[in-house]
Amino acid sequence: MAEHPTGIPILLEPLVTRVLAPNPSPFTFTGTQSYVVGERDVAIIDPGPDSREHLAALSRAIGDRPVRAILITHHHRDHSPASRPLARMTGAPIVGAAPFAVDHADGRADAAFDRDYAPDQVLADGESVAGEGWTLTAVATPGHTSNHLAFALAETGVLFSGDHVMGWSTSIVSPPDGDMAAYMASLDKLMGRDDRVYYPGHGEAVDNPQRLVRGMLGHRKQREGQILRLLAGGDILPIGAMTAQMYGGLAPGLIPAAERSVLAHLYDLRTRGLVREEGAAWTSAA
Template sequence: MAGPPPKPWPTGLVERPEPLVRRVLAPNPSPYTYTGTQTYIVGEGEAVAVIDPGPDDQAHIDAIVEAVGAAKIAAIMCTHTHRDHSPAARPLAERTGAPIVGCAPLVLDDSGPRADASFDRDYAPDRVMEDGEAMTGPGWTLRAVHTPGHTSNHLCFALEESGALFTGDHVMGWSTSVVVPPDGDMGAYMKSLERLYERGDRVYYPAHGAPVEKPRQLVRGMIGHRRQRENQILRLLGETRQSAADMVPRMYKGLDPRLTGAAEMSVTAHLLDLERRGLVGRSGDLWQTL
């Protein structure tokens, strides 16, 4: 994971990466959220969409409303229901009357290391978007792209007028996505990466970090990186039976101690995928090649 840029960060300020897109940074930086969650406002004129409203933070909600101005919010759209993405949807909807649309709700427990990423149990969409379904407004079209893996309900949203893709946590330029079982699934994540690689999107706007200007190049590198991790696990298990925790120090040199839990869950996600493919087996916490 890359370190954040020097402060000051543009928390609460409106930035415009392209004519149809504005973004507002939430005040929730962490080792897992980089400088914070970026909420995107899509569209101009009388109606806009808000993507990933972020945490239930009054200052951030105020900043979103101020950025929208006199326009109507046609939809509050959530890529997934981790607590740094969707909790502001409900208070923003109550304040503006806008419907909540996008990903399906989840009520699973999150056994991962991210205190900021347990699931939002209060998320209740007015409409769940299916893969390929579109939300439209004056001069903009956002089409849902089903990308499970980081979470089983993860969606990206493609802005058809400009070729931009809002990628939530599925693809980020500053870090690989954390895949935390049982809901996070490495096999599904890899298939979703391959799906994005086959697309022709011009730019990615992730929920954390800078825009991705060369998306296919980055996705190709991410797929290669995950395959390298997989091969590394198989080599280590070829030496002796090991637990996921045993492998982390050898696989992640110089790792920030705050990220050890995330690394262990990533290794576990790889192991579960390899197990489904019949390449490894386990006895208790110890894994071995087959």
């Protein structure tokens, strides 16, 4: 994203400034995008990782304006840790996604969690925070995580979509916190809205959100169909074998994430009575 370098505030439209954090990776694309919303007073959406460099960039973007709230879409380590030093710096409350911690045997699923995330106020679906000339309303979009929120800017038709919808990639849905049925239901929910543009946690703005969401629903249904075809006729396959056939040519470092999404599909299909577990493998329930 050469035209939007790390640490430099970019005014996207009168009420929205983007600041890119210096944490690029195969899972964060060019890095986490924090948003400064407002003119005379502001809110900060997803302040990102606890990086001295990024906090300095956010401080420059805020200037001497009061910060009314620090909003968090979800509790992953690339989105929420900087909320704590930023709250100390500005005196603003941390609001948004509910706190969540999970402990279980599979460390891959919870390694991304910000275990110290502790909001001052949890926003339920439809609840808002406001400042001078702006209102941000929580839109519950669970699936990528159980507590994921998007935030709608009522004055301009913007939706800050977090990691639920991104133009550069589909979201990882990793059980037990990630839930494929919830993720699909949240996409359906967004299809019923008329937001003008999405500003995601990673990647460029989504200028035709309805078309992208429709495509994402289709993509997930295609993955579901792939699984059902692989297991048709009584075949019994482990997740690794299914993933290898479904994601041909995937970079090795991304295979574990793909396996988690396949597992999320399998759990959803099991709930619907379409597949069943056979030890460490899966087969059709038909």
